[in-house]
Amino acid sequence: MRQAGTYSGILSGGISGRTGPHSLPLARIKKIMKKSGEDVKMISGEAPIVFSKACELFIKELTQRSWMVTMQGKRRTLNKEDVTSAVVATDIFDFLVNLVSEDSGNTVDATPLEMDTFTSSS
Amino acid sequence: MEGESHGNVPHGPNKRSPESPCVKSSGSSNNNHPDNNNKEQDRFLPIANVGRIMKKVIPSNGKISKDAKETVQECVSEFISFVTGEASDKCQREKRKTINGDDIIWAITTLGFEEYVAPLKLYLSKYRDIEGEKLNIPKQQRSEQKQQQQQQQPQQQQSEHEHNLPYNSSVYSSTNLLSHHPSFVPSDQPFSLPFSSNSIQKQLQQQDQIDSMGHW
Numbered sequence: 001m002r003q004a005g006t007y008s009g010i011l012s013g014g015i016s017g018r019t020g021p022h023s024l025p026l027a028r029i030k031k032i033m034k035k036s037g038e039d040v041k042m043i044s045g046e047a048p049i050v051f052s053k054a055c056e057l058f059i060k061e062l063t064q065r066s067w068m069v070t071m072q073g074k075r076r077t078l079n080k081e082d083v084t085s086a087v088v089a090t091d092i093f094d095f096l097v098n099l100v101s102e103d104s105g106n107t108v109d110a111t112p113l114e115m116d117t118f119t120s121s122s
Numbered sequence: 123m124e125g126e127s128h129g130n131v132p133h134g135p136n137k138r139s140p141e142s143p144c145v146k147s148s149g150s151s152n153n154n155h156p157d158n159n160n161k162e163q164d165r166f167l168p169i170a171n172v173g174r175i176m177k178k179v180i181p182s183n184g185k186i187s188k189d190a191k192e193t194v195q196e197c198v199s200e201f202i203s204f205v206t207g208e209a210s211d212k213c214q215r216e217k218r219k220t221i222n223g224d225d226i227i228w229a230i231t232t233l234g235f236e237e238y239v240a241p242l243k244l245y246l247s248k249y250r251d252i253e254g255e256k257l258n259i260p261k262q263q264r265s266e267q268k269q270q271q272q273q274q275q276p277q278q279q280q281s282e283h284e285h286n287l288p289y290n291s292s293v294y295s296s297t298n299l300l301s302h303h304p305s306f307v308p309s310d311q312p313f314s315l316p317f318s319s320n321s322i323q324k325q326l327q328q329q330d331q332i333d334s335m336g337h338w
Contacts, residue, residue: 036203046223092234
C-alpha cells in the first residue's frame with residue numbers, strides 16, 4: 001500500500017521541496033507566500049507543508065462546489081463560469097470575487113435582486 | 123511533474139497577465155518577454171497538480187476545462203496570499219519574525235475556513251513528530267519497537283484485533299490524510315471489517331515501517 005511509501009517519502013523528502021506525499025511543490029508555495037507582502041520575510045519549514053494540505057482542501061472544496069453548478073446545468077464539463085458561480089455563492093470565497101470577475105471581464109452581480117430588476121422588462 | 127515542464131499547454135500560465143486579460147487569446151505576445159513567463163509561472167502552483175487534485179472530487183466521467191483549471195490555479199494563489207497576509211500581520215503584532223505552521227492554521231480559522239483546521243492540525247502534528255524522530259532516534263525507536271512487538275503477538279488471534287483496531291484505525295486514517303481529503307474516507311479500508319484477519323495482518327505488517335518512522 002502506498003501509505004508506507006508515503007511515510008518514507010516524508011522522512012527522506014522532509015521539506016526539501018519534493019512533491020512526494022504533499023502533492024504540491026513546497027518551494028513554489030513558499031515563493032507565493034513571499035510575494036504576498038513586504039513584511040513576509042521568515043517562513044518556518046512547516047508553513048509550506050501546512051499550506052500544501054490547506055491548498056489541497058481548498059482546491060477540493062472549490063471544485064466540489066463548482067461541480068454542483070455544472071450538474072445543475074446538466075453538463076459534464078466543469079468550466080470557468082461554474083467556478084465563478086461557486087465563488088460568488090460561497091461566503092468564505094468572498095476574497096476571490098474580484099479575481100474571478102476580472103478574469104471573465106464581466107462584473108459579477110453578487111446581489112440577485114439587481115439582476116431581476118434588469119431582466120424584468122416585460 | 124510540474125506543469126511548466128509540459129510544453130503542450132499553449133494557453134497555460136505563461137500567457138496570463140492580469141493587467142491585460144486579452145493577452146490570453148494571443149499566443150505570441152508574451153514569447154518576447156521570457157522574464158514575464160517565469161514570473162507568471164512563479165505566481166501559481168503547477169496546473170498539472172491543481173488539475174489532479176480537482177479530478178479527485180468529480181466523477182470519473184467528468185471533465186474539467188482548461189480555463190477552469192487556470193481559474194482555480196489563480197484562486198489558490200490568492201488563497202495563499204490572503205492567508206499569509208493574515209498570518210504575517212499576527213506575527214508582526216506579536217513581534218515575531220517567523221511565520222510558522224500554527225500561524226497559518228490560526229489565519230485559516232480567522233478567515234472562515236475552520237473546517238480545514240482539524241485535518242491540518244493532524245497533518246502538522248504528525249509532521250512534527252516525524253521531524254522530532256529524526257533528532258531523537260534511539261530512544262523513541264526502542265519504545266516503539268516494544269509496542270510493535272506487543273501488537274504483533276496477538277496478531278494471530280481474532281479477538282485481539284478489536285483491541286488493536288482503534289490504534290490501527292487512527293494510524294491508518296492519519297496516514298490517509300497525507301494523500302486523501304479527510305472527509306473522503308475510502309470505503310475499502312480493511313479495518314472496517316474486524317473479522318477479516320488477513321487484511322488486518324497485512325496492515326500490521328506494513329505498519330512496521332510506519333511505526334518505526336514515527337506515529338503519534
